[in-house]
Amino acid sequence: MLVGITILLVFQLIGETAAYFLGGFVPGPVIGMAMVAVALVATGGVAPLQPAHRQTLETSRAILANLGILFVPAGVGIIQHFDLIRDRGLALLAIIVLSTVITLAVTVWAFLLVKRLTGGSVDE
Known part of the structure; x- marks a missing residue:
C-alpha cells in the first residue's frame, strides 16, 4: 500500500x-x-x-x-442538528454568504497590498 x-x-x-x-x-x-x-x-x-x-x-x-466514509460525519451532523438548521437556516445562509464576501475582499486587499509593497504592478 x-x-x-x-x-x-x-x-x-x-x-x-x-x-x-x-x-x-x-x-x-x-x-x-x-x-x-x-x-x-x-x-x-x-x-x-x-x-x-x-x-x-x-x-x-x-x-x-472508503471515500464515502469522509461524508458520513457531515451528514450525521446535519441530520442530528436539523432542528437548528430549520430554525436558523436563513441566518446561517446569510452568515455564510457574508463571511465569504468578506473573505474574498480581504484576500484581494492583502494581495494588492503585498503586490504594492514588493514593487510589482497590479496589472501584471
Whole structure:
C-alpha cells in the first residue's frame, strides 16, 4: 500500500508541476490522474513493473471504496442538528454568504497590498 500511495502522490506532484507551468488551465490533480491512468495502462503487461502496478491499483480501489466514509460525519451532523438548521437556516445562509464576501475582499486587499509593497504592478 505504501508503494501505491507513493506512486499516486508522485503523479499528483507531476500534475501540479505541469499545471503550474501550463498556467493553471487544467487542475494539477486532473493532469496527474490522467497520467497515472496512462501509466497503468502502459505498464499493465510489463513483468518487472507488475508489483508496483498491482499495488497502485489496490491502493486506488481502497481509497475509492472508503471515500464515502469522509461524508458520513457531515451528514450525521446535519441530520442530528436539523432542528437548528430549520430554525436558523436563513441566518446561517446569510452568515455564510457574508463571511465569504468578506473573505474574498480581504484576500484581494492583502494581495494588492503585498503586490504594492514588493514593487510589482497590479496589472501584471
